[in-house]
Amino acid sequence: MTTQDDDKPALYGRKVLSFVRRSGRLDDRLQRAWDRYADRYLLDAAAGEGSLNVRDDVRFDADFVRNAWGNDNPLIVEIGTGQGENIVAAAAARPDVNFLALEVYDPGVAHTLLLAGKQDLGNIRIAQVNAPELFAHADAGVVGEVWTFFPDPWPKMKHHKRRIVQPELAASVRHALADGGVWRIATDIEDYALHVHEVMDGIAGFENAGGLTVSLPTGHVGKGNAELAADMPHADFAESERFGGRVLTNFEKKGLAAGRTIHDFTYRAV
Ligand SMILES: C[S@@+](CC[C@H](N)C(=O)[O-])C[C@H]1O[C@@H](n2cnc3c(N)ncnc32)[C@H](O)[C@@H]1O
Numbered sequence: 001m002t003t004q005d006d007d008k009p010a011l012y013g014r015k016v017l018s019f020v021r022r023s024g025r026l027d028d029r030l031q032r033a034w035d036r037y038a039d040r041y042l043l044d045a046a047a048g049e050g051s052l053n054v055r056d057d058v059r060f061d062a063d064f065v066r067n068a069w070g071n072d073n074p075l076i077v078e079i080g081t082g083q084g085e086n087i088v089a090a091a092a093a094r095p096d097v098n099f100l101a102l103e104v105y106d107p108g109v110a111h112t113l114l115l116a117g118k119q120d121l122g123n124i125r126i127a128q129v130n131a132p133e134l135f136a137h138a139d140a141g142v143v144g145e146v147w148t149f150f151p152d153p154w155p156k157m158k159h160h161k162r163r164i165v166q167p168e169l170a171a172s173v174r175h176a177l178a179d180g181g182v183w184r185i186a187t188d189i190e191d192y193a194l195h196v197h198e199v200m201d202g203i204a205g206f207e208n209a210g211g212l213t214v215s216l217p218t219g220h221v222g223k224g225n226a227e228l229a230a231d232m233p234h235a236d237f238a239e240s241e242r243f244g245g246r247v248l249t250n251f252e253k254k255g256l257a258a259g260r261t262i263h264d265f266t267y268r269a270v
Contacts, residue, residue, distance in 0.1 A: 018152060018164035024106025033114035041113055043068055043127045052104050054133040061139035068125050069098045074144035079131040080151055082249060084112025089247045091124040099124045102131040132169045138176035146173050146183045150251035153189040157222035165199050174205040177269040184243050185265040188255025190229060191221050193263035197237050206267040210238035240264040
């Protein structure tokens with residue numbers, strides 16, 4: 001079942017989803033970008049036309065990388081690339097690394113195609129699928145780094161389970177990562193920062209490689225009562241300096257403009 005209303009059950013089939021399916025109408029510019037660049041950059045991993053499920057026979061392995069990029073270069077995967085500004089800039093800066101953008105939203109995918117195509121980049125590919133599913137199809141060690149920047153915050157308490165950083169995804173990201181590889185996460189939402197620590201600190205197979213000490217409330221707040229957090233008991237957590245390989249996207253800019261602190265995390269596969 002799909003839903004346009006985030007108060008309805010968050011189910012798609014039997015799955016809790018981290019996104020709402022929205023109509024993805026493209027304006028003329030994005031439609032032209034899609035028509036021009038989809039064949040070059042879009043990977044065929046979905047279960048069918050319009051589906052965000054990953055096809056049963058897809059193996060996200062070394063052959064998948066060789067077929068898609070034509071080489072064995074290290075691979076960085078960004079989950080939820082939005083408009084694609086960050087991954088396209090990273091791909092342009094590091095031509096010796098392969099980049100895979102995972103995004104579900106049509107206009108975001110189209111905009112990423114546009115940015116990549118305009119620069120004629122050869123090292124980026126895009127898969128329009130539910131990201132945790134692709135990771136569930138991954139072979140051990142196929143990915144060098146995973147990035148999740150400014151994930152949808154799902155502020156209401158009853159929606160916290162829709163946050164994409166979850167133990168199940170962490171387990172499959174760990175499996176996909178080569179030893180020593182990292183999962184970088186960033187959020188401007190304080191309650192999401194606590195959520196990341198709860199899911200990731202001490203989870204099997206990762207160490208928190210952050211060198212900064214950050215004080216956070218130890219209780220959760222939801223939409224409408226976020227201001228209560230300041231009076232809650234706090235504890236210290238390890239976080240990272242801002243990741244220098246990230247360009248400022250609109251989501252980070254909006255957080256900064258609203259006076260929010262950006263929380264960066266580095267979890268190393270051990
Ligand atoms: C708040 S936006 C941030 C985008 C980008 N990282 C940035 O900083 O500009 C989060 C993005 O994650 C995407 N997303 C959410 N759940 C996803 C999933 N399960 N698989 C792939 N993309 C997802 C959304 O469509 C949205 O574009």
